[in-house]
Amino acid sequence: MTSDNLTTLATLVGARLKAKGLKLATAESCTGGWAAQAVTSVSGSSEWFDRGFVTYSNEAKREMLGVRAETLAAHGAVSEHAAREMAAGALDRSVAGVAVSVTGVAGPTGGSPEKPVGMVCFAWALRGHPAESETQRFDGDRNAVRRQSVIRALQGLLERIGN
Numbered sequence: 001m002t003s004d005n006l007t008t009l010a011t012l013v014g015a016r017l018k019a020k021g022l023k024l025a026t027a028e029s030c031t032g033g034w035a036a037q038a039v040t041s042v043s044g045s046s047e048w049f050d051r052g053f054v055t056y057s058n059e060a061k062r063e064m065l066g067v068r069a070e071t072l073a074a075h076g077a078v079s080e081h082a083a084r085e086m087a088a089g090a091l092d093r094s095v096a097g098v099a100v101s102v103t104g105v106a107g108p109t110g111g112s113p114e115k116p117v118g119m120v121c122f123a124w125a126l127r128g129h130p131a132e133s134e135t136q137r138f139d140g141d142r143n144a145v146r147r148q149s150v151i152r153a154l155q156g157l158l159e160r161i162g163n
Contacts, residue, residue, distance in 0.1 A: 006147070009154045010038045016161050017048040017098070024157070025096035026052040027065055027086040029077065029103040030120060034150045050096040055086065065089030078103055078115050080133035083123035087131045097127045098161060100153045106145045120149045124160045132160070 017024055026036045036052030039045055053064050058077055061067040066089040067082055075081040086101035104120030111117035118138045125131035134156075138148040 006038055006151065006154075007041060009151065009158075011042050013039060013154050013157050013161075014042045014045055014048050016158060016163070018044075020097075020161055022097040022161065023048055023050040023095060025050050025090040025094040025099040026153075027090040027099060027101035028052065028054050029056055029061070029086075029101075030106045031102045031146050031149050031153070032056065034146055035100065035102060035153050038150055038154065050094045051090075053086075053090055053093075061086060064093070066092060076115065078105055078119060078121055080121045080123065080135055083121040084125070084131040084133050087123035087125035087133075091125050091127055098157065099125045100157055101125075101131075102149050102153050104145070104149060106142045106149075108142060118145050120145065120152070122149075122153055122156055124156050126160065 033054045039049050055061045055064050058072050065086050067085040071081050071085055083101045083103050087099045090099035101123045105111050105115055105117050107117030121135045123131045123133040138145045
């Protein structure tokens with residue numbers, strides 16, 4: 001997906017959020033704030049974007065989002081468990097009605113047999129509902145993995161907030 005298509009996707013997310021009267025919060029690790037950057041590149045995003053958390057370290061995930069140390073010890077930062085707690089924490093610490101979280105291994109280093117480069121976990125949470133999560137595997141270099149992660153995060157928002 002090109003930058004123009006990413007902008008189109010972010011614009012569509014914004015239009016849907018605005019139509020539903022929802023605000024968005026993002027909780028990002030491997031994407032380093034790229035999802036927040038994508039949505040705030042849309043003019044008028046202040047009407048539907050509340051805030052973004054870039055929580056690269058485990059300490060930041062615990063302090064800023066309330067991810068439990070037990071979760072990180074048992075499952076690691078790159079896990080659907082951590083992603084769900086990140087999304088829930090973003091809702092708890094914002095006025096947003098919907099949150100998305102992204103945590104993964106963008107590479108080229110940091111991968112393992114259990115969690116290879118390109119493995120990314122996502123979660124989406126709507127206020128009052130349990131977070132939904134999934135894991136994807138993306139190919140390419142660091143930039144490609146991160147870009148595909150932002151695209152999937154936004155696509156997942158559209159799937160959950162509906163028309």
